[in-house]
Amino acid sequence: MDVPPLLPGHRSFDALVFDLDGTLVDSHAVHRAALREVFARHGLSVPATAGEPEGIAFTDWAARLVHRGLLPKDLPVRGLQQEIQRAVLGRLAQVREVPRVVAMARWAQGRVPTAVTTSSSRGTAQAILLATGLRGLFDVLITREQVMRGKPAPDLFLLAATVLGAVPARCLVFEDTESGLYAAGRAGMRAVDIRPHRSR
Template sequence: MSIPADTEALIFDCDGTLVDTLPLYLRAWQAALREVGGIEVDAAWFRERGGYAEQMLLADVEKSFGITLNRPAIIAATRRRVRETIEGVRCNVPVITVVREWAGRVPLAVASSGSREVVEASLAAIGLLDVFSVIVTIEDVEHPKPAPDIYLLAARKLGVDPAHCVVFEDSHEGLKAARAAGMTAEDVRPCSEFRVAS
């Protein structure tokens, strides 16, 4: 992961980039859809949609299965289940190393398609909640990734020109959003090394 010399801020996606919450979300979504929606969705279907915001994912479920869901109830149940299992979440060691190396040198932000409650719980679980001066989540923007809104908002809150921000991402939607915001985008997938946070 190379960081340009003119970098003034680093912005990190959360799920799949800083922490490995994707297995937790998979189990939580499956349980919520089974218990609230009355349908079974297999793991492969979810994995193909990694990086989707909640409403995008549920819209795709409705389209794929030809049903209408109680979205608020399913989202609430999913978030609750993720929070209940977040304590042992694994962190992405190479990305966390970057966070620790740059903390205090430039401002750091998180820009996530996840909910604030889960993002903050994830960061607290790995001991990094206080490291980020800005946390922007899906509740803060009208248009989720791949729209650039969430990254532009993070840069605005940091007070940094988007052109001088470097984004760390693990999804096609997130990388597209960062580039559309005029930022340098680092794909962390080739260097993912998840371990339980200590």
């Protein structure tokens, strides 16, 4: 099998690290719908200036908005997070893989150690990987609960490198958000922005 074109310059790397939502799977719309459904249930709305919590954990996103005064201080963040997770799980049939990125992961299987890193909870990530038939492709799954800081901090990627036994500079990251690409750079890893390839 030829080396997929997403591998820059056909260079060799000691480990490949894949973001999940928006990179391996097209799931941002599912997460957005779940967020808005749960917020509406509680009489809340996503502030127009807040943006969507893509690439970062809901808890981190909500904490920032509370700090900025865009959401109430008594917001039940953990409870809302659990409701959003359940709403996402109810929409798993809508999640689809991103073909070119998944092709890269399939090529890497048995050739290069691989990890999935995600700002989602472990339960949600495992459910998405199982629903899309992708769980068996990867050696390691690293989720937000395992690190002190989420993206744009480099913690998720650095932990993935440690678990895979790879030097960060020899890891290649596949990402689809600015916060994720920035986090990869802070980890000292090279990164591929998959957004131009998502619809191909």
